[in-house]
Amino acid sequence: MTAELVRGQNHPLSRTRLTIRISAGVPVLAGATLGDENGTVHGTRWVARPGAPVPPGVEVSQEAAPEHRLAVDLAAVPESVHRVDVFLALPTGTAGPSRFGAAPAPHTAVEDRDGTELVGYTLTGLDGESAVIALELYRRQGAWKVRAMGQGYSGGLPALFADQGLTEAAELAASLQQTAAPTPTRAMPAPSSAAAPQDASAPGTAEQTPSYDPQRLASDRGTQSPVPDHGAQSPTPDHGARNPYDGPAPAAEPAPRGLGGPIDYAHPRRHSAPPPPPSAAPVDDGQPALPVAGDAVGWSMDERLYNQVWGMFEDLARTTAAYRSAVDFADSRLEKEVDQALADPRARLGTSGDIARDAAYARRTELVDQARAVLDRDLAQLTAEAEVVEPALPPAYAGWESPVWHGYRVPAEQPLAVRLGVLHLPESGLLRIPLLVRLPLERGLWIDSGVTEAPDDTVRDSAELRRLAVETAVTIAARLLAVHPPGEFAVHVVDPAGAGAGALTPLTGAGMLAAAPATGAAGVTDLLERLTRRVDLVQMAVRGGAEASLPADVDTARQLLIVNDFPHGFDERAVTRLRYLADEGPAVGVHLLLVADRQDAAAYGPLLDPLWRSLMRLTPVPDDHIADPWVGHAWTYEPSPVPPGSQIVRQVLAEVARARPKDR
Structure with a gap:
């Protein structure tokens, strides 16, 4: 039975040798790109197109035509290829339509080699686009699936190729248009079997594969991505690719990927050999592959x-x-x-x-x-x-x-990421996805202690919310202490009125604080001055290449500043210093964790708005304030609580205390 997909749906593929049939009603160009796990295409040799050598596992038609049959052998594509995107484009310089909105809706079908149709998808809703990714075949847990994409580009093939990371996108698009231009003397060749695997370098090798970068969440309530932005290229790039679930795209030219493209998240302290190749292709028995932990690309x-x-x-x-x-x-x-x-x-x-x-x-x-x-x-x-x-x-x-x-031991090196909670959707039932944020933290955290509109319509007392917010901050700080090597992470606390003394007991009792919590206006000022001085000195040392000449009283360990009941106890000068630490601190190892009521802080006027926007908002109770970058779902965030009656946090902190250098 044929599965008729709508935009965004996927379907498992029970066969690896496939034919992709395209019926467009008007002449179109058809091809495919081979990308890594992040969809990046590493060079023109991984674009299956007319007039070019055939990439392993894919053969396409040689000219524009209303009908196409593409041959795909997923078992023959290189192991480093995780996505095969089938694209269509309207020919330029012809009497035909210049946008898909003026042409019949193209229909695509995925067939096995005996002609049985497995999946069908009609690309509806196109308007000003002249190029579109119709289908995506992607590798998941060692098996292959097909997704109905319908992702259109008003900028045509140059925009499509640029969005997939090809720096020579315009030249490649022009060459393809010229080579595949329909002529009366050409005839579409019959499909043949896909090429056998070749011994050649492929996308996804150690020298050229950017680390996986899915962390582009954004808040739908004025906060920003809950994920570190990592460096000067932090703004999310807008490539002009139309969201597969949106309506017709505006006629805007997308920016090339090079203007804000993938960020290199390679761990600076990892020098291990490349990961072993994935296991052999699954048996083609029509059954979904059994899940396996760690079934993804990576160096460890x-x-x-x-x-x-x-x-x-x-x-x-x-x-x-x-x-x-x-x-x-x-x-x-x-x-x-x-x-x-x-x-x-x-x-x-x-x-x-x-x-x-x-x-x-x-x-x-x-x-x-x-x-x-x-x-x-x-x-x-x-x-x-x-x-x-x-x-x-x-x-x-x-x-x-x-x-x-329960078997915790202090690590010898910093991990790639840390868990801050879980995410789920109303339709996902009991399924929870861990919220992992890359380390080192490139954005501070704002634990909102104010009343929120909980998804379950529950209302909590404001005093209870403040207590839960401080407890959430303590468990996050405990986790950060636990995942760093001994002596490489220090915690400071500002508690102007001493309101969080009880909740801070796990940290103070284990001796995890660099000094007693700062209280009163004088204590706040003194601690902010010391951390500001540390940021200034480390910045100057790094810029001058003189890290070894830092004064002996400058702690080179990463610093976490927990501020409770913010902005109480902060005057305008203290708020300015805190904003400076939020902006400049992460690059030199100073991070913020604020516990505050956003509505209460709003009474201080626009002074705090830049600070609010620069931090990642979390809540001590479930709240649906986080949105994903693909379709903008309102995800419900839940913190990672400690089981009732458990002493695990105290046990972990005791282990951290035993492993700390004695001279600290």
Whole structure:
């Protein structure tokens, strides 16, 4: 039975030798790009196009035509290829349409080699785009899936290629247009078997693969991404690619990837050999592959688990978006059909109107049920994967309830990331995806102690929320202390009125603070002056290449400043210094963690707005204030709580205290 997809939906592929059939109604160019796990195409040799050598595993037509048949052998593509994007483009310089909105909606079908259609997808909703990624074949847990993309580009092939990381995008697009221009003497060749694997360098090798960068979350309530931006290229690049779930794209030229492209997240202290190649291709038995912990690219098991977690996050975002899109489509079609049924006054007088309405509602129910079945299938697979991945997570990624903490030992090096909580959607049921944030922290944290609109409509006492907020800050600080090597992380506390003394007991009792909590205006001023001086001195030393000449009283360990009840006890001068630490501190190892009520802080006027926007907002109770970068879902965030009655945090901090250098 053929699976008819809507934009954003995916479907498992039970075969690896496939034919992709394209019916466009007008002449179009057809090709494919081979990308790494992040979708980046590393050079023109990985673009299957007319008039060029055939990349391993893919063969395409040699000229523009209304019909195309592309041959794909997924078992033959290099192991470093994780995505095969099938693209269509309208020829330039012809009498045909210049945008897909003026042409019939192209239809794509994925068939096995005996001609059985496995998946169908019609690219509806296109308007001013002249190039589009129709389908994406992608590797997931050693198996392959197909996703209906429909991602259009008003800038044409140059924009499409630039979005995939090709620096020579304009030249490649011009060459393809010229080579594939339809001529009366050319005929489309019959498809042949895909090329065998070749012994050649491929995208995804150690020299050229950027680390996986899925962390581009953003808040839908005025805060920004809860993920570190890492360096000068921090703003999220806008490549002009239309969101697969949006309507027609505006006619804007996308910026090349080079203006704000992938950031190199390679760990500066990792010098291990490249990861071993993935296991052999799965047996083609039509069954989904069993989930395996660490089944992702990476230089170590920790990095593979990190990438796998964010792959699960992306899969959940996209499959939920596809379900919601299908429901919206079913509702809009129901409304249209009901309006049509009632448009004729004669139909309202008899039973024909009721029959038409009943049929429309039945079709709507059928569509929604089909979409829900696909969502349930994907949720079941992701849940099975989570049940395998969660027990395999190292302490930095694991919840406090994980048994891995009971065997905790102080690490010898800083991990790639740290867990700050979990994320989930209303449709995801019990499935929770860990929220992992890269280290070192490039953004401070704002633990909101104010009243929020909880998804479960519960209302908590403001005093309880303040207590929970301080406890959340303590557990985050404890985790940061636990995942850093001995002596490489120090914690300072500002508690102007002493209101957080009880909640801070795990840190103070274990001797984890660099000094007693600063209280009163004088204490706040003194601590901020010392940290500001440290930032200034380290900045000058780094710029002058004289790190070894720092004064003996400058602690070179990373510093975390916890500020409770902010902005109480802060005058304008203190707030200015805190903003300076938020902006300049992360680059030289000074990080902020503020516990504050956003509504209370709003009374201080616009002075605090830049600080608020620069920090990542978290909440001590579930709150749906985080949005993903693909479709903008409102994700519910939950902190990682300590199990009731558990002493695990105190035990971990005691282990950290034993391992600390004695001269500190």
